[in-house]
Amino acid sequence: MRGGTSKGVFFRLEDLPASAQVPGAARDALMLRVIGSPDPYGKQIDGLGAATSSTSKVVILSRSTQTGHDVDYLFGLVSIDRPVVDWSGNCGNLTAAVGPFSIRNGLVDEDRLPRSGVATIRIWQANISKTILAHIPMCDELVQETGDFELDGVAFPAAEVPLEFIDPADDGADDAGGAMFPTGPVVDDLAVPGFGTVRATLLNAGIPTVFVDAGAIGCCGAELQDDVNGNAELLVLLEAIRVQGSVRMGLVPDLAAASLRQHTPKIAFVAPPASYTASSGSPVAAHDVDLLVRALSMGQLHHAMMGTVAVAIATAAAIPGTLVNLAAGGGERNAVRFGHPSGSLRVGAEAQQAEGRWKVIKAFMSRSARVLMEGRVSVPADTMPTQT
Secondary structure (H helix, E strand, C coil), X not given: CEECCEECXXXXXXXXXXXXXXXXXHHHHHHHHHHCCCCCCCCCCCCCCCCCCCCCEEEEEEECCCCCCCEEEEEEEECCCCCCEECCCXXXXXXXXXXXXXXXXXXXXXXXXXXXXXXXXXXXXXXXXXXXXXXXXXXXXXXXXXXXXXXCCCCCCECCEEEEEECCECCCCCCCCCCCCCCCCCCEEEEECCCEEEEEEEEEECEEEEEEEHHHHCCCCCCCHHHHHCCHHHHHHHHHHHHHHHHHCCCCCCHHHHHHCCCCCEEXXXXXXXXXXXXXXXXECHHHCCEEEEEEECCEECCCCCHHHHHHHHHHHCCCCCHHHHHCCCCCCCEEEEEECCEEEEEEEEEXXXXXXXXXXXXXXXXXXXXXXXXXXXXXXXXXXXXX
């Protein structure tokens, strides 16, 4: 299925081999082989992946075990060149496809579905233990996929799928000031060996994200994929900042572990509004956006924007003083439109401060989704270490 600006292979948990219905080596081996990883050529020719971070993804869905939810959603990011499936975070883009898949595959009780109108699917995001509400358009008891909603980064219009990420920030707490900002302040200093000190906003919301100013790393914020992915020196610097941020956020014990954990945290750089030409050739005018954001996934600049990072952007923009908020002009705001390589996207968040701590009630954005293929995927019989 395509969900937002990503696509992935979706499974019902009950359809997997018994040994892959539980976390572990057998499940990971199956998912790697389905996608075609690890591939030293970086092409995933012998699998269903398409050799980008946006297309090397798997999803496992089942009826929810959580009270008040319809479906449990587990996401795996499959490394292209390493034998690793990273289950540490969510995929916000593919979230848009969870509701449609669940309805089509009998994972939602029929009495929860209108004949026509909007079905609100209550998703339990199992990777991060969070609730997401997906509002799925229905027509004559079927999911409506066609429509006039345009999403920059997707070639064709489709039906709009509004998403609400409930309490998206990490709700743990520590003496430094709360796990939404694991180090305490909304802007921190990261010491990067060989480069110096970089100011960063370290945020746990949607997905752990390290935000830095574009100018601090020699960028303008209007870069497209080739500008970043063809600059080896810049990629090394961004990865160095990312792994430093990972350790500072307490996600991993050391830099070596951080380098192996590709999915989280993400790293993004921000800049004030500026005009540029998107990858589609369409102009993006400075007066049409509040700020510019570029984000990396698996060491490469994303062609548009990861949905989970969009949640992080919405959250950070709503909290005065973060680098995202300052790039957007500062002050209090509950929505922003940001420019990304493929165009622009509007996101929002409801945040409030109490007793010196910020809490995000929910973040919201719209995506679209579509079934691309239904069927069976073949893997060699010796794929999994344990067959049942």
